[in-house]
Amino acid sequence: MAGNAEYDAYREDVVGRANVANTAELVDYYRDLEGQGAGALWTVANKIEPWQPSPPSIPMLWKYAALRPHVLRALDLVTPEKAGRRVVYLVNPGRREAEAAVGWLYTGLQVMGPGEVASSHRHSASALRFIMEGQGAFTVVDGAEITLGANDFVLTPNGTWHEHGVREGGTPCIWQDGLDIPLMNALDANFYEVHPELQQARTEPVDASTAIWAGPGLLPAGQQWSRRYSPMLRYEWAPTYEALCNYARVSDGSPFDGIHFDYVNPVTGGPVMSTIGASMQMLRPGEHTRAHRQVGSFIFHVAKGAGRAVIGGRRFDFVERDIFCVPSWTFHEFVNASASEDLCLFSFHDLPVIRALGLYREEGYGENGGHQPILS
Template identity: 35%
Template structure:
């Protein structure tokens, strides 16, 4: 391998001349941006215990009223990127959001895409582009780029959900902004009911496909049943996993990040190969361990962890009598669009 020169090899007056012209020599830093054979991710394996963060989130509800927060969120920040950057991976932002009974989070829209994975509580809802989406544990609700959305709570107990956004990438591209708006008028509710049967969609299709996001809410009750059904036919050792997709096109439900649900049978272990995208795993139900070459985590219900790209992941259901269910968010759609997606057999 070539031994590249360093900055110290260059005379100080030459370096000063480069600086005055806003120039930088490439060769001393070439291997930082083009490491040999494999990237060196800043994303580290990271873990967030819901039991530990929940009291702090509830305390935030006492300390900060909604009118001073707009969105009351504790960000799950990956230390590899620096806590001040508020990102879980290169392209994923995570936050735990709290809505208390009677509260309303005002309408706005923004350029980053967002999804909500409901963690606990009932009685809250998100209205997206005029569609009222009820919130129940395990439901996935989309708030795509540019669509107006607001949150309300008619129930009696706190509601918490996990926000997943592609904010780090959109911010890096200098295209991140928000617009505030008036309260929405609800024009429809439960639009997901039109897509409950696999393999069929409302006809005529061309009318429906004018909507870039025809399905905004993916009820956990139905996803869970589909996973249980798939587990009966899927061979042992193969992933019992379902992707959240656009039901009309079959493509990823959003453009930059991908989402899926995965089930581990009682006592089951599953090895996921090393892939280029980083991933976030949130345990909806059960008890599981997540292991990479760099770290091992034990997850209880509602715990969340992040694994960097190019790392194989070993999952194990710690229960011998009950299944475990994961919600997974990753950067796969982005990597595929950029032609960067790859799978490696070993770390």
């Protein structure tokens, strides 16, 4: 049966699994089926029903020191008018065809120069920004201008008109974009529109959404917000860091993730957007978490401090502004190598999708005190 290896390549000699060897008659049968737009399940059953998830994404670390010059160079190489957005996007070798950094998540580093303003658009993809450096950047979301400061987490939810810019007198600004463009395409659900007037009018005071929605345990009385994303569009760094410190004062947090918050929609307590969630966690000086794995894909951004991760048995050392990913169902653990400074990791992920569909699972690494051996 040489040349027909595709038909019995996935055999497993296990009760309850497909284990059919090729015969000449069977190969003829398979080819007949192909001619009908069909196939024999047992030739692919073990492939499409693996014992556990085997993601094509691989763990990756992108060093900001290496990427930054390329990002800045885009300021000179292309105009915003021609490029639309000047973004260096990150590619997972296992997800190249989906333009994804991990799973169905896209991420990139966007740069804008002083006085620049991009044109306004909207799309089915949900987008977030995590601000890295520079002065004077802003985003406008459905008429609301939002100031972008370092380590702020900002939403541009699906379906909202949005555009970015940097004020005259500012400096070149870089932020990380996170979107679920690949998922929208995978689900055949991606729509895109350019704003008819290219720029939006401002309809409310700058940073109003945070002023209204960020009160602790407070919501505007009688509010009627019913959209599926958070009305609070900017989660500022200073109060987030203060909240991490408060939490750390009264709790050890999670053995897997330390002091760990989800950013939430204050109206529901649920994720900030329907298809992307985001979190911020703190590892205290010297903290080494236990490994676990989860159904879900994660992109991390080192917001403060330095340390390392072990992901799928591989060690990745990182410093502030580095970016790395954790594929689904892959063991991962973190180390804050500093004896004095805390380590803060921002992350975004597809857990809202996984949870909405009832697919979440997690599992701690049971051996060796919860720590993976490092693959050499």
